[in-house]
Amino acid sequence: MTSRISFTLCNLVAISCFFCLACKQIPLKSGLLERQVASPQVTSHQLRVLVNEYVVLSSHRVESRADKILADNPDVAIRKSALLWKINGIASAFQAASRQDPFGAYLDLWVLNRQMTQLFESPTGTELFGKWQPEAVAECQFLEERLQRINETVSTDTQHAANFVEKFATDYPLRSLYLDREPMASRYIEEIQTPSKEVIQVIAQMDSNIEALKKLTILYAEHLPKQARWQSELLLIDATQMDVVQRPLQDLTLAANAASRIADTSETVPLILQDELQKVSALITQERLQVTRDVDLMRSETLSQLKGERAIVLAAFQHEREASFAALRQERLEATRDLKEEFSRGLDATDNITRSRMAEMLQQAPNMIDHFFLRSLQVGMCFCLILLVVVILNYFRLARFFRTRSKSTDTIVDLKRRDESLSLSRSSAIPRNAA
Secondary structure, eight states: OHHHHHHHHHHHHHHHHHHHHHHSOOOOOOOHHHHHOSSBSSOHHHHHHHHHHHHHHHHHHHHHHHHHHHHHOOOHHHHHHHHHHHHHHHHHHHHHHTOSSHHHHHHHHHHHHHHHHHHHHSTTTTTSSGGGHHHHHHHHHHHHHHHHHHHHHHBSOOHHHHHHHHHHHHHSOOOSTTOOOOOSTTTSGGGOOOOOOOHHHHHHHHHHHHHHHHHHHHHHHHHHHHHHHHHHHHHHHHHHTSHHHHHHHHHHHHHHHHHHHHHHHHHTSOGGGHHHHHHHHHHHHHHHHHHHHHHHHHHHHHHHHHHHHHHHHHHHHHHHHHHHHHHHHHHHHHHHHHHHHHHHHHHHHHHHHHHHHHHHHHHHHHHHHHHHHHHHHHHHHHHHHHHHHHHHHHHHHHHHHHHHHHHHHHHHHHHHHHHHHHHHHHHHHHHHHHO
16 A cells, blocks of 8 residues: 555656656757857857848849850850759759758858859859850849848857958869769768767757758759759750761751852853753752752651650650659658657657656655655754744743732722722711811
8 A cells, every 4th residue: 555655656756757847848959050150140050041032032143144155155165064064053043042950051051152152253264154244143142242241140259250252262273064073071070970869869959850851852843853954954065066966967058058158159150051950950859859868868867866865865864864763752852761760769769768767756755755744843842842932931920910910900999899898987087076
């Protein structure tokens, strides 16, 4: 019976402690921003929102500027450069923004924009867009201003981050529009410190990390169809520059020019050479028919080759798309599995902590009960002592009061007796005087 009561009491105490802990605020995770910036003006969550908005803005600006260059320029090399800028610039921006820490993602985006600016302003990069080169540089400068405004919003000490971005972009510049970048973590892995976190902190940040990853994935998924279309356009440009396609096109041009020259020559023949003209006309007609047949043959061969190339391109594009979707699906499954494992480990750690706390509480429960009864006995004894003192004081006060009252009563009785004796003496004296 006693053990059952003790077990029930321990359960009540554990439930009370659980509710007390549930009422507390869950501590937030301190990120790279809080550890590296002396006096940050925003939190890591707010910086993540700014980074996501910047990625959307930069993707839209780069796409719009590249589309304008494609619309106004028939040069194949410049069109290829514009497509590469759209494809690799937007993909690299989302890759930089997908870093787990918001401050690291922001610095990586800034380094990427500075590297593109230096590439467009370098001697090798001035020939990428021809006369549209200043527009690409102006676009990068506009994005640079937005990044600097974010830096001013993050902290008052803006020079530290700017110096880091300038040094990294200068030490590891870009060489082409394929944007083969030097990894940032491999150069500064020793400076990255992983802080120790409580299990409650990990569980508290799990939902926010999943939500941030979900938003960034949705934003990038909107660009996947565009990326596929741009890749196919780039593949078509590369395919048209192949020798197997260029030679038939050149032959078609030569045949058309020859037919045009023959027609011009036939119009300039004098009328006096009508007979010769008829013979020449017959020969020309025969030649024209032969040229037409040759042209039709070359056209059919060219079309068949183009169809074959188109089928190969479409098959390659389909394979690339299926591979991309499969890779994305596999990454999503792996991320979900990792999150589930992390969540299970967090729950196991929480259960272990709860069981250890329950065991400690069960061990301390008898001492707590003994302490409670001891304190209750002490309080009861103090209360009885105070009550005894009060009773004694009231007793003495009542005794004094009754003693004073008895004295007053005796005095009054003596006075009454004296008055009665005086009245008796007076009454006895009056008859004597009368006699």
